[in-house]
Every structure is written in structure tokens, then in C-alpha cells.
Amino acid sequence: MGRVEGKVALVTGAARGMGASHAVTLAREGADLVIFDCPGELPTVPYGLGTREELDQVAAEVEKLGRRAVVVEGDVRSQADLDRAVETAISEFGRLDQLVANAGIWTLAPSWEMSDDQWQETIDVNLTGTWHSVKAVFPHMRERETGSIVLISSINGIEGLPGAINYCAAKFGVLGVMKTTAMEGGPFNIRCNAILPGFISTPIHKWQGAYDFLAGKPGGTDADRLAAAPYYGVLKGRGPLDPVNVSNAVLYLLSDEAKDVTGIELPIDAGHTALPHFNPAPVQ
Numbered sequence: 001m002g003r004v005e006g007k008v009a010l011v012t013g014a015a016r017g018m019g020a021s022h023a024v025t026l027a028r029e030g031a032d033l034v035i036f037d038c039p040g041e042l043p044t045v046p047y048g049l050g051t052r053e054e055l056d057q058v059a060a061e062v063e064k065l066g067r068r069a070v071v072v073e074g075d076v077r078s079q080a081d082l083d084r085a086v087e088t089a090i091s092e093f094g095r096l097d098q099l100v101a102n103a104g105i106w107t108l109a110p111s112w113e114m115s116d117d118q119w120q121e122t123i124d125v126n127l128t129g130t131w132h133s134v135k136a137v138f139p140h141m142r143e144r145e146t147g148s149i150v151l152i153s154s155i156n157g158i159e160g161l162p163g164a165i166n167y168c169a170a171k172f173g174v175l176g177v178m179k180t181t182a183m184e185g186g187p188f189n190i191r192c193n194a195i196l197p198g199f200i201s202t203p204i205h206k207w208q209g210a211y212d213f214l215a216g217k218p219g220g221t222d223a224d225r226l227a228a229a230p231y232y233g234v235l236k237g238r239g240p241l242d243p244v245n246v247s248n249a250v251l252y253l254l255s256d257e258a259k260d261v262t263g264i265e266l267p268i269d270a271g272h273t274a275l276p277h278f279n280p281a282p283v284q
């Protein structure tokens with residue numbers, strides 16, 4: 001028996017990166033999946049987003065593991081799209097037991113240069129999209145008086161990051177959504193927790209602006225991304241962390257092993273949050 005044997009989970013942002021890893025990990029442990037993503041581009045995001053082909057590849061991986069996967073194309077900014085995903089789960093599987101609200105974007109600009117559109121698009125996807133996801137699943141879980149929800153925040157949900165005021169504001173907000181959902185869900189046996197990933201190896205870090213940011217100068221490369229990673233943790237020999245490390249935490253929080261766990265913030269960060277706060281570039 002797998003650790004989520006017979007459960008039905010909805011994973012947003014499932015076409016690639018952490019979302020794809022979550023879906024495959026849950027399938028390996030016995031869950032059937034509704035995998036949700038928004039193929040296409042967003043105006044303020046300077047790197048490619050997930051595609052329908054990638055969603056189909058994730059579905060195929062799930063099915064190779066002997067589980068079912070239903071693909072739903074949609075946008076987490078749309079409540080109607082997420083409601084449709086829940087309706088699909090109920091229609092296809094008879095119920096929905098779990099939610100992993102993973103969809104997110106990351107863009108960079110100093111706060112005084114960031115456009116209203118760049119601010120709003122990140123807030124809409126990362127924060128409002130998370131709320132929409134919770135709002136979509138809650139009535140069904142409340143009716144059944146059972147459910148487990150995991151929201152993907154970030155270490156930047158508890159600390160600032162120069163150049164990413166929009167991302168930090170959204171990820172701080174996700175923790176507010178989690179805490180309130182845990183409180184509102186408790187009387188209905190609905191658990192809600194959050195994971196705070198650190199430096200993870202995903203496509204969100206693989207674009208020129210991110211390379212320059214991690215290099216501390218223009219002309220950064222992927223080698224600079226790899227070289228920067230050890231500075232974000234304390235554990236020996238760690239580069240960018242494998243998404244499956246986050247997926248294993250998702251699995252734990254969704255499973256009955258965590259049946260008495262709700263309202264927590266769980267960092268998966270190679271010890272980043274243990275580091276002392278300091279100014280890496282003091283002005284003399």
C-alpha cells in the first residue's frame with residue numbers, strides 16, 4: 001500500500017518543475033491525479049511557461065505508474081477554471097481528497113522600477129491563484145468532512161529578496177491563506193499546511209535575468225546558478241535541490257502520517273533558514 005493509496009489529488013502548475021514532481025511522486029504512492037496548468041505565455045514573465053505537451057508527458061508518467069491522470073488546462077487566476085478542475089475530479093473519480101497549490105511565477109525588478117503589470121501579474125498568479133485553488137476545493141472537502149491541502153510558499157515567504165518585492169509579497173500572503181484555511185478547515189477535519197522551498201532546480205531559475213541576479217552582474221550563465229546554490233544553505237555538498245525533495249514533504253503532509261499536523265510552515269531549504277541575517281554588500 002502506498003502512503004496516499006486510493007486518494008485523488010489536484011496539483012496546480014503541474015506541467016513541469018516542482019508541480020510535475022509532486023504529481024509523479026503522489027502517483028508513485030498510490031494517488032490518482034487531476035493535473036492542472038496554464039499552457040502559454042504571460043506578458044510580464046520573461047521565460048517560457050508550461051505547455052500542453054509537458055502536461056501530457058506528466059500524465060503519461062503517472063499512467064506508467066498504474067494510476068490515472070486527468071489533464072485540465074486552465075489559469076489559476078480564474079475561479080471558473082479551478083471550479084471546473086474540481087468538478088472534473090468529482091466526475092472522473094467520485095471525489096477529491098487533496099490539493100497541492102503549486103502554480104507560481106518569479107520575475108525581477110527593483111521595486112521603484114517595477115511596473116504595475118509586473119506587480120499585479122505575480123500577485124494574481126502566486127497569491128490570488130492560491131486562494132482560488134483553496135476556494136475551489138473547500139466546499140467539497142467541507143461536505144465530506146475530510147481533506148488535506150498543501151500550499152507552496154517559499155523561503156521568501158518569511159524573508160525579503162531585493163528585486164522581487166512582488167514575489168515576496170505574494171509568498172508572505174500564501175502563509176496567511178494557509179493559517180486561515182487551517183483554522184477554518186479544522187472543524188471539518190480539513191488540514192492545511194505550507195512548504196517553504198529554498199534553492200530548487202526548476203525552470204523558474206533558468207533564464208537570463210535569473211542568471212544575472214545570481215551572478216551579481218550582467219552576462220550570468222547557468223554555471224553561475226550552480227555556483228550560487230551552496231551559499232543558500234548550510235548542508236555540505238548541496239547545489240540546487242532536486243524538486244523531489246519538496247515532493248517528499250508534500251507527500252508526508254498529505255498522508256495519514258501527518259493526520260494531526262495542520263497550520264505549519266515547513267522549510268525544505270538545506271538549512272537556509274538557519275543562516276544568520278547579514279548584509280552581503282554593506283555601503284561604507
